[in-house]
Amino acid sequence: MTNQNSGDQPKDMEKLVKNTLKFTALLPIYATLFSCGGGGPATPRVDQTTVEHVPVRAGSQRAADGVWFGSNGQGSPAFALVAPLGMWTDYTQFFFADNAGADSYLATYSGYLTLNNNAIESTNVIDLNGILCHGMRGYADASNTLSSEFYIRRNSTATTMSKYRLTYSVENNRPPRLDDLHGNYSRKARTLPGYGAYDTSTAPRLAIDSKGGLVGELRGCILHGDLNIMDPEKNLYSLNLYAKPDIGGICAVGADEVNLTGLASLVTLPNDNVQSLIFSTNGVGRGGKTLMLAGSVPKQ
Numbered sequence: 411m412t413n414q415n416s417g418d419q420p421k422d423m424e425k426l427v428k429n430t431l432k433f434t435a436l437l438p439i440y441a442t443l444f445s446c447g448g449g450g451p452a453t454p455r456v457d458q459t460t461v462e463h464v465p466v467r468a469g470s471q472r473a474a475d476g477v478w479f480g481s482n483g484q485g486s487p488a489f490a491l492v493a494p495l496g497m498w499t500d501y502t503q504f505f506f507a508d509n510a511g512a513d514s515y516l517a518t519y520s521g522y523l524t525l526n527n528n529a530i531e532s533t534n535v536i537d538l539n540g541i542l543c544h545g546m547r548g549y550a551d552a553s554n555t556l557s558s559e560f561y562i563r564r565n566s567t568a569t570t571m572s573k574y575r576l577t578y579s580v581e582n583n584r585p586p587r588l589d590d591l592h593g594n595y596s597r598k599a600r601t602l603p604g605y606g607a608y609d610t611s612t613a614p615r616l617a618i619d620s621k622g623g624l625v626g627e628l629r630g631c632i633l634h635g636d637l638n639i640m641d642p643e644k645n646l647y648s649l650n651l652y653a654k655p656d657i658g659g660i661c662a663v664g665a666d667e668v669n670l671t672g673l674a675s676l677v678t679l680p681n682d683n684v685q686s687l688i689f690s691t692n693g694v695g696r697g698g699k700t701l702m703l704a705g706s707v708p709k710q
Contacts, residue, residue, distance in 0.1 A: 475502065476646055477675045477688070478558065480576035482508050482518075487680065489515070490576050491673035491690055493648075494641055500524050505672055505690035506560075506574065507704035514614075514629075517702035520672075520692045536692070540700040581677040584645045590676055591637060591647070591687070592620045599684050599708035606710055614707045616687065622647070628705050629662035630655060637674055649674040649689050653703060663701040668693045670703055685709045 478490040487509040495502045506519040521535035536542055560574040595616035596609035609615045616626035622637040635651035654667035663670070672691030679686055690704035 474578055475641075476582035476644055477579045477677055478576035479579050479680050480558075480574060483573035488518075488574055488576065489679075489688055489690075490574070491646070491675065491688075493673055494644070494646075503673075505692070505704070507688075507690045507706075515688065515690075515704045515706045517690050517692070517704035520690070520700075520702060536700045538702055579677065581675065582645050585643055586639045586641075586645050586647060586676075588620060588622045588637070588639065591618045591622060593618060594710045595626070595687055595707040596710060597708060599710040602710075604710075609710075614705060616707050618687070624649075624651070626707075627656060628707070629703065630659040631661040631663060631703065632656050635670075645675050645677070647674045647676075648672075649691055651689075651691050651703070663693070663703050664695050666696055668695050668701055670701065676709070679706065682708075 475492045475494040478492065480488055480490075482488045489507055491505045491507075493503040501522040501524045503522050504520065505517065507515040508518050510516045516538065518538050519535060521532050523532040534542070557575070557577045560576070594606060594608045595618070596612065596614065598605045598609055608617050613630075614626065614628040616624060616628070616633070618624050618637065624633065624635045624637060626633045631653040632655070633651060633653050635649060637647040637649050640646050640648050649670075649672050651670040651672070652667060653661060653663050653670060655661035655665055670691035670693035672689060674687060674689035676685055676687055678684070679688070686706045686708045688704075688706045690702070692700055692702045695701045
């Protein structure tokens with residue numbers, strides 16, 4: 411996809427786009443991820459084995475950016491992070507992550523989606539193994555609750571599909587503040603309430619300073635990077651991250667230092683009683699392979 415430059419757009423276009431994004435907090439999103447090269451002109455609804463095409467609905471709307479919580483097809487917790495629509499672009503980035511046990515999350519899919527009127531499409535969806543799949547289809551519709559269903563067919567011959575059910579979180583309504591991020595993060599937040607010192611012995615662990623600078627360790631990787639506010643009214647941060655193997659360890663994104671970019675949010679996960687930093691990122695490694703890293707680390 412290419413960015414749409416708008417040097418000749420009126421100055422108040424920024425305000426118009428921002429107001430449009432706010433409106434989308436009332437819109438549910440239904441989307442389907444198809445196998446590589448799949449998809450047609452109509453918006454499909456999908457169950458575990460069949461595809462039914464339904465007409466695209468009229469309207470001018472945008473996909474809601476922010477944090478989504480729910481579950482995957484196996485019933486395990488999952489989250490999605492969706493970036494704001496670019497000011498002069500027609501696409502926005504999204505990330506999925508699944509719970510892998512012990513509050514550990516693995517990145518599963520990432521890509522870019524667009525909205526043509528209210529028909530959602532994506533031609534750039536990549537899975538954890540770096541495999542490119544095409545054809546996300548769906549639609550946005552007005553409802554009291556913003557929710558979504560995603561079906562992911564892993565290959566062109568699969569007869570069953572992975573399913574996600576996600577709901578737009580009220581955590582999005584809290585204004586972001588770097589001061590809120592400031593502190594130490596580890597699982598000691600649950601076992602030792604009030605423990606504030608940086609955990610130097612066990613991973614995952616993170617420390618974030620008052621300017622959004624981040625250091626830590628997660629899944630065998632030494633991390634450093636920075637977080638920045640994206641929208642003063644949305645609890646969502648951009649994350650620029652560098653990851654490399656710990657001494658004697660095996661890093662989840664390989665043996666080289668890699669630059670990963672993505673999204674993060676400070677939230678209380680469903681059925682939890684402490685805040686956690688959740689994030690999901692991707693980047694390009696050796697040989698052009700797409701690499702992904704996600705996590706959830708409680709704040710002490």
